[in-house]
Amino acid sequence: MPDYLVDEAVEDYAFISTQKEPELLQELIDTTNAQMGWPQKLSGRLVGRTLKLLSSLVQPTRALEIGMFTGYSALSIAEGMPDHGRLLCCETNPRAIDMAKSFFAKSEHGHKIDVVFGRALDTLKTIDYELDFTFIDADKRSYLEYYEEVKKRTRSGGLIILDNVLWSGKVLQPESELDDILVETNHRIANDPDVENVFLTVRDGLNVVRKR
Numbered sequence: 189m190p191d192y193l194v195d196e197a198v199e200d201y202a203f204i205s206t207q208k209e210p211e212l213l214q215e216l217i218d219t220t221n222a223q224m225g226w227p228q229k230l231s232g233r234l235v236g237r238t239l240k241l242l243s244s245l246v247q248p249t250r251a252l253e254i255g256m257f258t259g260y261s262a263l264s265i266a267e268g269m270p271d272h273g274r275l276l277c278c279e280t281n282p283r284a285i286d287m288a289k290s291f292f293a294k295s296e297h298g299h300k301i302d303v304v305f306g307r308a309l310d311t312l313k314t315i316d317y318e319l320d321f322t323f324i325d326a327d328k329r330s331y332l333e334y335y336e337e338v339k340k341r342t343r344s345g346g347l348i349i350l351d352n353v354l355w356s357g358k359v360l361q362p363e364s365e366l367d368d369i370l371v372e373t374n375h376r377i378a379n380d381p382d383v384e385n386v387f388l389t390v391r392d393g394l395n396v397v398r399k400r
């Protein structure tokens with residue numbers, strides 16, 4: 189398996205040809221790198237600016253994030269949302285939640301974000317309103333369930349975006365149960381008559397799904 193999926197020079201070119209995230213998000217990256225284990229969980233500029241752009245287009249008033257970590261993607265989504273929009277973020281790591289909240293407090297978009305500590309599937313099942321926009325980026329074992337539970341709650345025209353759908357290229361030669369779950373999720377989406385989708389090879393793969 190290659191160390192990187194897209195040619196490194198191409199990835200770098202895409203990075204420098206994409207507008208910078210706001211300074212606060214650059215500070216969030218630096219703090220995450222300095223203080224958190226596995227800082228590479230943070231999605232980064234290409235995914236973050238894609239989320240911000242899509243969120244600006246959809247103008248979601250009800251959004252959901254499954255797997256918030258230190259809040260980089262949450263703030264990117266919130267940046268594109270209207271002032272009265274609400275983004276509910278699910279996370280199980282208390283240290284990540286503390287760091288995320290400290291950045292939400294400094295951001296002009298932080299007031300749009302609510303954080304729930306706990307397993308995302310439990311939180312998801314309490315949602316009794318229609319979603320306009322969801323970003324799925326937590327444990328891969330539950331990806332199919334996340335997709336189905338989110339789809340049920342998504343309005344017609346709403347977006348569901350799944351990260352890491354290339355799974356470092358392992359979807360091409362699946363070997364483990366987790367690899368199979370990612371392959372099955374991508375297959376299910378590509379054949380789901382309820383949605384239209386495009387599989388983008390941005391970073392580790394973004395599946396952008398729109399409910400019909």
Ligand SMILES: C[S@@+](CC[C@H](N)C(=O)[O-])C[C@H]1O[C@@H](n2cnc3c(N)ncnc32)[C@H](O)[C@@H]1O
Binds near residue numbers: 255279
């Ligand atoms: C890849 S990171 C998220 C990165 C973040 N979206 C970003 O772009 O910066 C995945 C996060 O999901 C969280 N997580 C894992 N299993 C979870 C679960 N069952 N419910 C909620 N969060 C979970 C982890 O603690 C981790 O912080």
